[in-house]
């Protein structure tokens with residue numbers, strides 16, 4: 001099976017051939033490539049890769065000053081082995097950031113409100129180009145997230161999922177992002193996993209990478225190397241998409257294997273989710289299945305171990321997006337709120 005490349009303009013214009021390609025790839029693989037030209041191309045990616053490398057190669061105190069341990073919002077620098085997947089420490093380092101937002105002013109405080117918050121930026125005196133470059137990235141990738149989420153929703157007969165406070169996903173998408181660095185080190189050679197197999201918790205993930213390394217598992221169990229053409233980003237589904245669509249677009253399973261890495265590697269990942277306070281109400285995928293002209297049975301994957309209890313293969317009850325997101329983050333960064341240090 002081949003991973004298709006679709007043009008963002010065609011997707012935004014609801015071009016039937018583009019929608020058909022996306023539908024098939026998202027159903028079978030959970031992933032496709034998105035060509036963003038003429039607005040965004042390989043040069044825009046390169047600027048971000050340069051700043052990302054500068055950050056990870058900066059003196060240790062530049063990074064430790066903004067350690068994720070100082071942030072109640074799980075944002076900041078994550079050292080190698082500080083995060084784990086499937087109980088195994090990840091051999092990568094990252095800087096985690098997200099949409100800066102505050103909880104609704106008159107809402108009763110909830111534990112999961114820590115998902116709202118501000119970012120910890122590296123010292124601009126040490127890395128002057130970092131923030132402007134990251135801000136430019138955030139602007140265009142947010143547009144990509146909105147375009148794809150709306151197109152996938154539409155492909156299942158769901159219109160206007162964004163735009164108003166009472167839209168299915170709220171006024172605008174919420175997002176978390178990370179810059180990731182897989183250091184080229186003898187220490188890691190021979191270990192076959194750099195980031196264990198998993199599904200992302202969000203609705204949709206958009207990533208760019210400076211070299212190969214990511215692999216994706218198709219619905220048939222085949223592992224494919226993710227290798228987008230220059231200037232294209234990678235788009236894949238997360239658990240919220242699988243849950244919301246009743247299994248029509250299952251969460252994409254992926255991993256980063258040492259075998260595929262040649263030297264060091266940078267990737268930049270954005271996870272898009274509905275507004276934190278919105279209630280996600282799973283839709284009936286029957287209409288989408290009928291539009292496809294098949295009568296294939298569709299259900300939330302019963303064999304996805306990353307889903308939470310009560311979600312596997314079951315009819316999922318409506319839930320608050322921020323609450324579930326918080327529970328998932330806890331599994332990745334197991335810690336007590338008391339452990340947050342200033």
Ligand SMILES: O=C(O)CCC(=O)C(=O)O
Pocket residue numbers: 178180195200207209214254255256267269
């Ligand atoms: O580095 C990559 O390409 C993938 C990272 C990833 O899957 C994640 O951060 O969830």
Ligand SMILES: [Fe+2]
Pocket residue numbers: 198199200254
């Ligand atoms: Fe992932």
